[in-house]
Amino acid sequence: MEDMVSLAQVTALDAKDPLSRYRKQFYLPEGVIYLDGNSLGAAPYAAFDALDVASREEWAEDLIASWSGAGWWTLGETLGDKIAPLVGASDGEVVVCDSTTVNLYKALHAALSLRPDRTRLVTEATAFPTDSYAAEGVAATRSDLTLDLVDVEDVGFADTLDESVAAVLVNHVDYRTSSLRDMERLTHQVHDVGAIVVWDLCHSVGVIDVDLGVSGVDFAVGCTYKYLNGGPGAPSFIYAAPRHHDAFDTPLQGWWGHTAPFAFEPTYRGAQGIRRFMVGTQPILSMRAMAASLDMYATVDMADIRAKSQSLTGLFIDLLDQECSGLGLELATPRDANRRGSQVSLYHEHGRRVSLAVTDQQVHGGYREPGLLRFGFAPLYNTHQEVWNAVTIMKRVLETEMWRDDRFGSFDTIS
Amino acid sequence: MEDMVSLAQVTALDAKDPLSRYRKQFYLPEGVIYLDGNSLGAAPYAAFDALDVASREEWAEDLIASWSGAGWWTLGETLGDKIAPLVGASDGEVVVCDSTTVNLYKALHAALSLRPDRTRLVTEATAFPTDSYAAEGVAATRSDLTLDLVDVEDVGFADTLDESVAAVLVNHVDYRTSSLRDMERLTHQVHDVGAIVVWDLCHSVGVIDVDLGVSGVDFAVGCTYKYLNGGPGAPSFIYAAPRHHDAFDTPLQGWWGHTAPFAFEPTYRGAQGIRRFMVGTQPILSMRAMAASLDMYATVDMADIRAKSQSLTGLFIDLLDQECSGLGLELATPRDANRRGSQVSLYHEHGRRVSLAVTDQQVHGGYREPGLLRFGFAPLYNTHQEVWNAVTIMKRVLETEMWRDDRFGSFDTIS
Numbered sequence: 042m043e044d045m046v047s048l049a050q051v052t053a054l055d056a057k058d059p060l061s062r063y064r065k066q067f068y069l070p071e072g073v074i075y076l077d078g079n080s081l082g083a084a085p086y087a088a089f090d091a092l093d094v095a096s097r098e099e100w101a102e103d104l105i106a107s108w109s110g111a112g113w114w115t116l117g118e119t120l121g122d123k124i125a126p127l128v129g130a131s132d133g134e135v136v137v138c139d140s141t142t143v144n145l146y147k148a149l150h151a152a153l154s155l156r157p158d159r160t161r162l163v164t165e166a167t168a169f170p171t172d173s174y175a176a177e178g179v180a181a182t183r184s185d186l187t188l189d190l191v192d193v194e195d196v197g198f199a200d201t202l203d204e205s206v207a208a209v210l211v212n213h214v215d216y217r218t219s220s221l222r223d224m225e226r227l228t229h230q231v232h233d234v235g236a237i238v239v240w241d242l243c244h245s246v247g248v249i250d251v252d253l254g255v256s257g258v259d260f261a262v263g264c265t266y267k268y269l270n271g272g273p274g275a276p277s278f279i280y281a282a283p284r285h286h287d288a289f290d291t292p293l294q295g296w297w298g299h300t301a302p303f304a305f306e307p308t309y310r311g312a313q314g315i316r317r318f319m320v321g322t323q324p325i326l327s328m329r330a331m332a333a334s335l336d337m338y339a340t341v342d343m344a345d346i347r348a349k350s351q352s353l354t355g356l357f358i359d360l361l362d363q364e365c366s367g368l369g370l371e372l373a374t375p376r377d378a379n380r381r382g383s384q385v386s387l388y389h390e391h392g393r394r395v396s397l398a399v400t401d402q403q404v405h406g407g408y409r410e411p412g413l414l415r416f417g418f419a420p421l422y423n424t425h426q427e428v429w430n431a432v433t434i435m436k437r438v439l440e441t442e443m444w445r446d447d448r449f450g451s452f453d454t455i456s
Numbered sequence: 457m458e459d460m461v462s463l464a465q466v467t468a469l470d471a472k473d474p475l476s477r478y479r480k481q482f483y484l485p486e487g488v489i490y491l492d493g494n495s496l497g498a499a500p501y502a503a504f505d506a507l508d509v510a511s512r513e514e515w516a517e518d519l520i521a522s523w524s525g526a527g528w529w530t531l532g533e534t535l536g537d538k539i540a541p542l543v544g545a546s547d548g549e550v551v552v553c554d555s556t557t558v559n560l561y562k563a564l565h566a567a568l569s570l571r572p573d574r575t576r577l578v579t580e581a582t583a584f585p586t587d588s589y590a591a592e593g594v595a596a597t598r599s600d601l602t603l604d605l606v607d608v609e610d611v612g613f614a615d616t617l618d619e620s621v622a623a624v625l626v627n628h629v630d631y632r633t634s635s636l637r638d639m640e641r642l643t644h645q646v647h648d649v650g651a652i653v654v655w656d657l658c659h660s661v662g663v664i665d666v667d668l669g670v671s672g673v674d675f676a677v678g679c680t681y682k683y684l685n686g687g688p689g690a691p692s693f694i695y696a697a698p699r700h701h702d703a704f705d706t707p708l709q710g711w712w713g714h715t716a717p718f719a720f721e722p723t724y725r726g727a728q729g730i731r732r733f734m735v736g737t738q739p740i741l742s743m744r745a746m747a748a749s750l751d752m753y754a755t756v757d758m759a760d761i762r763a764k765s766q767s768l769t770g771l772f773i774d775l776l777d778q779e780c781s782g783l784g785l786e787l788a789t790p791r792d793a794n795r796r797g798s799q800v801s802l803y804h805e806h807g808r809r810v811s812l813a814v815t816d817q818q819v820h821g822g823y824r825e826p827g828l829l830r831f832g833f834a835p836l837y838n839t840h841q842e843v844w845n846a847v848t849i850m851k852r853v854l855e856t857e858m859w860r861d862d863r864f865g866s867f868d869t870i871s
Contacts, residue, residue, distance in 0.1 A: 140736025321555025
């Protein structure tokens, strides 16, 4: 245990925060400490303006002319190019379209199309379930394909992989524990057996300085409505390494991915490059809100974001040690700042009740069965002072056992 | 040829229009006659308000609480239930999610899953190409499956279908000619050989009184951003007859289609009912704009919409006969009002130039190669007076050969 952390030290961290100017660019509800940006990012004011322009000018006034005039037709690529530098990719390697799950489906099929003679698909047993559901759906389309769910924690893939494996889907940050995987090492393990790797970046993009290019990643998929603040349900992004651009196939074929979409050819010819991952017309209004959020990232150094993320999560863990020990919380996230994402997960025997009670006291985090409280820290708008206040409130909730209140459900039906 | 149509008659048609009160609920750009609602519907003012609420209150203020509090989680079903009465379906039979192309992919896979021993997939040779691209993608996932592109015009499927056919994908209204197909007759032809039919309603929903239930349709997919005015790229809808709800499979498996999405089970178990067609998180902001548009339809009788659509398209054809004969236009749409959709297509040898010149004169229609001008009539906001004015302008463009102007491209590169 270090020396005691004081409020003065916490205030000093905020005073020297190089990202402090971004908080005022977000609408944050009065009186709330919002630590759920790992689920739904807060709203930048710029998104409201973008929606006004997109709806009242581009849609209402300019109508179909906006497909070219306002760049709607190429918006998926424009947004992809804005995300690329955040994940160590270049222009033309990322595109925004469809949901995360649909993009996982495409990426897995694309991976299989590069290894047609192999018969195993590997995913994580403890991934966010939509990853394994997507993989199951892909596996069901080929009778010779088996799906293996493995645990990658600590050991990596060393004991699991062999030359029967076509593709591996792995999460960069575990959605429950916030454990950060070594992208370069695991990618090499997959490549050592000649397989293709698909990384799920949902819980790392926007808070970790991802480097897909340096790590040699084949495909990646990620979410835009968590740390990227793209708005509720904003479409996902998908990355393909340029070495695969001319080689991969996708069964989700539509006119937006055709090489000549306005030639109206009866037969599909996939576009060159990342656009082949596009399928059909995309939700422009949602994407215009996202564009405003992403523009903020163009002015930020990802190293500053990562450093602040580690500082916020580290302070939260230190203060919990200092203030809340013996109150029933167990840290479920790695203590090593280099091995965790921007979320801190805490186990409590009555986790659901504690989560409801803490939320009731205006500290908004998330909850996942069994017993896991999740707190996400968004470097663009969360402060060290908020971390201090959140721990103060949690201490009060736990010390006074507020979570036993009947308002938080019967002990018969809820743990 | 009937007697001459006079402006007084046209004005009288608007005076007795039971839908006249809806026009003022749309923002329509000053000075423009907008006849491209078959491509992108105009913006209802209510959509602006809905976007304001969705972004500034639901997202910014209430954040994750809106998933339940604002009904985000069930928005796809809510919107589906709003569309259901427009297509002759009931609550719980339609859901809004993903793009049209992705939904076609799902519907075709679902159809195949109900006829696993059959080996042919049939689609239209002249459908909007994304239909055949989707079908190609589906066919590519099974080596024993062949894809046949057929022409259904006039003859229907009589000569094409046999008991090797698993599924047929057909368009309700042809996107080029606006020919309306007999849904009940063709559905029976498909069912007569024991196959499954998937109807594409992109160019009929919102203007034709579709009756999926009475026609015995198996699956249907449609677009919300054309006549339904849902906003640019708003997600698509998909219908499954209730008799198939417990039987169909979809390879696009994600947590939004799981029977217990928050149980985080490692294995996929598809939800009962139409929700099984959902996959991943949907673009809420786009869907909230759509909700506002759909609410307008709850107050409208589809029979009035169909009658006005026929009146507008009929008047357009009559006035073209009267004013523009001998000026190089050929009607490409059925004259029989019961055999056409809400679009009128005209062929001109220099169609692209004519389209550009007419647009330049503020009559906004669409264009498709080769030589086809398309004019869509939206009964909720277009008027008979606009039809009169559009024909007056077209006559001037053709009589004075404005389309020969150099501004509309070189004759070498553009026809």
